[in-house]
Amino acid sequence: MDDTYIGKEKYKEMVKETAPKSKTTANSFRAFIVGGGICVIGQIIHNLCLSAGAGRDSAGTYTAVVLIFLGCLLTGLGIYDKIGKFAGAGSVVPITGFANSVSAPAIEFKKEGYVLGVGAKIFVVAGPVIVYGTISSIIVGLIYYFTR
Amino acid sequence: MGEQSATFDFKVSVKSTASIVGAKEGKGPLGKYFDIVMEDILAGKESWEKAESEFARLGLDLAVKKAELKNEDIDYVLAGDLLSQSAGATFGALDMKRPFFGVFGACSTIGEALSLGAVLVDGGFAKNVLAGASSHFCAAEKQFRFPLELGTQRPPTSTWTVTGEGAAVLSREGGPPYITAITTGRLVDMGVKDQNNMGAVMAPAACDVISAHFRDFGRTPDYYDAIITGDLGYVGQELLIRLLKNEGYDVSKKHRDCGIEIFDKNTQDTHSGGSGCACAAAAFCGYFYNELKCRKLNKILFVPTGAILNPTSFMQGENIPSVAHAVVIEN
Numbered sequence: 212m213d214d215t216y217i218g219k220e221k222y223k224e225m226v227k228e229t230a231p232k233s234k235t236t237a238n239s240f241r242a243f244i245v246g247g248g249i250c251v252i253g254q255i256i257h258n259l260c261l262s263a264g265a266g267r268d269s270a271g272t273y274t275a276v277v278l279i280f281l282g283c284l285l286t287g288l289g290i291y292d293k294i295g296k297f298a299g300a301g302s303v304v305p306i307t308g309f310a311n312s313v314s315a316p317a318i319e320f321k322k323e324g325y326v327l328g329v330g331a332k333i334f335v336v337a338g339p340v341i342v343y344g345t346i347s348s349i350i351v352g353l354i355y356y357f358t359r
Numbered sequence: 360m361g362e363q364s365a366t367f368d369f370k371v372s373v374k375s376t377a378s379i380v381g382a383k384e385g386k387g388p389l390g391k392y393f394d395i396v397m398e399d400i401l402a403g404k405e406s407w408e409k410a411e412s413e414f415a416r417l418g419l420d421l422a423v424k425k426a427e428l429k430n431e432d433i434d435y436v437l438a439g440d441l442l443s444q445s446a447g448a449t450f451g452a453l454d455m456k457r458p459f460f461g462v463f464g465a466c467s468t469i470g471e472a473l474s475l476g477a478v479l480v481d482g483g484f485a486k487n488v489l490a491g492a493s494s495h496f497c498a499a500e501k502q503f504r505f506p507l508e509l510g511t512q513r514p515p516t517s518t519w520t521v522t523g524e525g526a527a528v529l530s531r532e533g534g535p536p537y538i539t540a541i542t543t544g545r546l547v548d549m550g551v552k553d554q555n556n557m558g559a560v561m562a563p564a565a566c567d568v569i570s571a572h573f574r575d576f577g578r579t580p581d582y583y584d585a586i587i588t589g590d591l592g593y594v595g596q597e598l599l600i601r602l603l604k605n606e607g608y609d610v611s612k613k614h615r616d617c618g619i620e621i622f623d624k625n626t627q628d629t630h631s632g633g634s635g636c637a638c639a640a641a642a643f644c645g646y647f648y649n650e651l652k653c654r655k656l657n658k659i660l661f662v663p664t665g666a667i668l669n670p671t672s673f674m675q676g677e678n679i680p681s682v683a684h685a686v687v688i689e690n
Contacts, residue, residue, distance in 0.1 A: 217605055219550035226551065226559040229597050231515040231631075238512070286508050295510015302510050311510050319506035322406040336509060 242301030245294065249305045253278055275306055282310025287318065312336040361575025363568070364542040367481040372533030373688065374487075377421035378645035379414050380637070381496070381522030387622045387633075392645040393523070394421055400497065400522065408446060411495035411522075414637075415440065415451025418524030419491050422644075426487070426528040433457045433528075434485035437476050439468040440493045440636050441520075442502060447493045451524070457489070466561075466590050467544070467665030468492040469525060469640035470684030476529040477538040477686070491526035494635030503554070503668060516556035518592045518634035521621060525640025527648070535690040536651040542575060542685040544568035546667075548678050554668055557679075558595025558618075558631055561664040564681035565591060566602035569662060572685045573608060580613045584656045587647060588683070589639030589663035590618035592632030617642035639663035657690045 217225075256277050260270035285291040291311045295302045302308050313333060320332035334341060360366050378393045385396030395417065402410040402417075415438065423430060436455060439462040440447030452459055464471040472490035479485040499520040500507055529538065547564040565588050573579060580586060591599055596619060600611050617639045618632035633642075643661060650656040664683040673679065 217602065222549045222563065223551075225598060225601060226556065229594055229601075230556060230559070231594070233512075233514060286510075289508065292508050292510045296512055298510075299512045308510065311508070315506040315508035315510075318508055319501055322408075336505065 238299050241297055242299050244301065245298030246301035246305060249278070249302065249307055253305075278306050279310040282307030283314040286311045286314040291315075309337060309340070312340075360540070361542075361571070363545070363571045364540060364575035365478070366540040367477060367538065369481050369531060370537040370539070371477040371480045372530045373536050373538060373648065374528045374530040374533035375422050375426035376525065376527040376644035376648040377418045377425055378526075378641040379418045379421070379524045380641050380645070381414075383496075383627065384521055384523055384621060384633075384641065387627060389621055389642060389646045392649050393641060394645065407495050407497040407501065408442060409450070411440065411442065411447040411493055411498050412450035414495065414522070414524040415447050415491060415493040415526075416454065418493065418526040418644075419452055419455065419489060422489060422491070422526035422528050426530065426533075428487060428528065430455050430457060433487050433489045435460060435476070435479055436489045436491075437462050437472040438489070438491040438493075438526075439463045439472065441465065441499050447495070447498070448491065451491075451493065464663070464682055464684065465665030465667050466494075466557075466634055466636050466638060467663040467683050468636045469643065470589070470661065470663030470665075470686055473527065473529070473538060473661075473686050474541040474543060474684050476527075477541060480529050480531055486531050488529045489526060490529060491524060492636035492640040493524040494520050494522065494637040496520040496522045496635070499635060503670060513630060514555045515630050516553070516558065516594050518557055518590060518618060518631045519622060519627075519629035520635035521590075521633045521638040521641060522635075523637035523641040525637060525642070525644035527644055536648070536688050537690075538686055539689050540576070540687040542568055542572035544683040544685070545571075546680050546682050548680045550678050552673075552678055554673060554679065556594060556631075557590070557634055557666045557668075558592040559598060560666040560668075560679045561589075561681045561683065562591055562595045562598035562602060564683040565595070565599050565662055565664050566606065568683045568685045569599075569603060569610070569660070570606045570608060572660065580608055580610045583613055583658050583660045585615050586610050586613045586660045587643070587662065588614070588616045588618075589665070590632065590634040591616050591664055592618045592630075592634065593624070594631045595664075617647075620646070651688060651690060654690060659688050661686045661688055
């Protein structure tokens with residue numbers, strides 16, 4: 212079809228009119244409930260660590276380790292993608308989502324072997340987060356160093 | 360004939376078809392029309408890609424058997440799929456040891472294979488041609504989108520890749536239905552970049568080839584019992600009807616879409632509908648071929664639609680072009 216028929220701009224408008232919209236309100240609510248729920252679980256683990264005598268810093272580390280473990284476990288059991296489908300950003304943003312984004316490709320690319328498959332592809336989703344997370348932390352660190 | 364069409368002197372018989380699908384497609388509205396419903400998404404293999412080839416192999420073999428032919432009787436195999444270098448069709452047709460043309464038109468592949476097959480048969484270059492196309496949900500997600508276990512949401516415009524294979528034997532000898540004409544689609548780019556809205560990518564290609572077909576033959580939608588597109592889905596269907604209305608053709612009563620019919624969107628969570636090479640291929644080879652055979656349909660315009668999504672060109676900012684091929688199949 213040439214531009215002479217209807218034109219790209221007009222077609223773009225037509226597509227916009229036709230496309231069903233995501234349910235933003237319902238999705239935000241679900242994201243809030245699940246994302247908040249994950250944080251509550253994290254807080255419970257944190258408090259348990261504190262009451263078991265761990266210091267504030269190490270309690271935080273233990274909490275992250277446990278949540279990452281749970282994220283990977285639920286990914287391996289094929290449950291996390293179902294949570295993600297329901298919760299959207301609610302289960303992507305917390306640290307469990309990061310664990311999911313690393314373990315999911317690890318499972319997926321196991322068929323291509325441990326070196327060229329798992330090894331090469333494990334950060335295919337999380338890679339950009341790691342790269343730009345590291346770079347921005349360096350920049351922020353430098354700013355803090357020179358301005359404090 | 361006309362700008363983009365060809366008619367055939369000989370009646371090119373669609374002698375037999377075979378359709379193999381996965382469990383989800385088997386549970387869909389067309390489930391009972393497929394030859395084999397494979398409950399195991401891995402088809403007993405260790406990877407999804409190998410499973411797709413197994414679907415392809417089974418479908419190609421079965422189509423030959425149902426035509427009561429042997430592999431040696433097949434002059435050419437024309438097959439394709441969505442995987443890089445047409446791996447699905449290649450490994451599926453490997454053991455047949457017959458002259459092989461790999462064809463690619465993304466989800467329109469079966470339309471391309473049927474068109475070229477009919478040309479070979481009508482031109483006297485082949486007596487029997489085997490045409491097939493396959494796709495696999497998991498293998499397609501892996502190649503084009505995200506790992507399966509990644510917890511993401513699919514937008515409402517997205518479609519669900521059909522797992523399966525559709526294959527057909529075209530022959531100089533055989534009864535109805537016949538391929539009587541083809542209109543070959545042009546590449547179309549209407550500036551769409553959204554890979555989660557393939558219906559919007561492909562609707563202009565479908566409109567382009569269907570209106571060219573009507574112009575070339577001086578026909579209107581009334582000539583056909585049904586105009587059947589490949590995998591436009593609900594979003595693409597609405598766009599196609601509006602685009603064709605703009606061209607002066609009202610297809611709203613004649614249009615059907617394999618992607619809409621293969622899944623039940625209310626119970627199967629497939630959003631805009633089914634997609635993939637196997638969507639049009641299996642729906643035609645299973646359901647619509649049967650409707651032609653028992654004469655519930657007598658004249659159809661079969662228009663498989665393809666979005667040429669290349670992950671590299673897409674990341675480099677190119678639009679997603681599309682193509683569709685129209686095949687006239689009549690009793």
